[in-house]
Amino acid sequence: MxxxxxxxxxxxRVTEANLNYHGSITLDPDxxxxxxxxxxxxxxxxxxxxxxxxxxxxxxxxxxxxxxxLNGAAARTCQPGDQVIVCNSIYLDxxxxxxxxxxxxxxxxxxxxxxxxxxxxxxxxxxxYRFEILDDSAQSLSVPLLVSGKT
Numbered sequence: 534m535x536x537x538x539x540x541x542x543x544x545x546r547v548t549e550a551n552l553n554y555h556g557s558i559t560l561d562p563d564x565x566x567x568x569x570x571x572x573x574x575x576x577x578x579x580x581x582x583x584x585x586x587x588x589x590x591x592x593x594x595x596x597x598x599x600x601x602x603l604n605g606a607a608a609r610t611c612q613p614g615d616q617v618i619v620c621n622s623i624y625l626d627x628x629x630x631x632x633x634x635x636x637x638x639x640x641x642x643x644x645x646x647x648x649x650x651x652x653x654x655x656x657x658x659x660x661x662y663r664f665e666i667l668d669d670s671a672q673s674l675s676v677p678l679l680v681s682g683k684t
Contacts (some may be wrong), residue, residue, distance in 0.1 A: 540568035556605030614677035
């Protein structure tokens with residue numbers, strides 16, 4: 534079993550840092566559902582501005598709010614306006630890798646979804662892995678944005 538990316542909110546901006554709360558990250562359920570992130574699920578958070586990395590659990594906030602609120606001790610790691618990456622993970626057997634299709638959302642400056650992407654791993658004719666980032670919004674067609682060769 535390996536720990537693999539299950540979904541990501543990439544470049545979402547922190548809307549608030551609330552030190553006087555129990556802890557966690559509060560996120561818009563609309564964003565979470567699209568990326569496959571569940572309430573109370575543990576996630577990794579990587580601050581693109583400071584390089585800070587933390588782990589905490591998700592609380593769903595108000596639907597449609599586009600919120601990203603760091604609570605409790607996590608509030609010390611981010612400031613409003615910082616871009617963060619929120620990533621959940623799954624443990625999966627190597628044989629199931631090509632079945633995993635993590636959803637990745639990217640965001641504009643107002644936390645509106647800018648892109649809906651999918652990570653895809655397939656096997657090539659030489660039994661090596663091929664990794665692609667597919668653009669889900671390209672007229673319902675998957676367009677490779679990044680392709681890498683064998684691993």
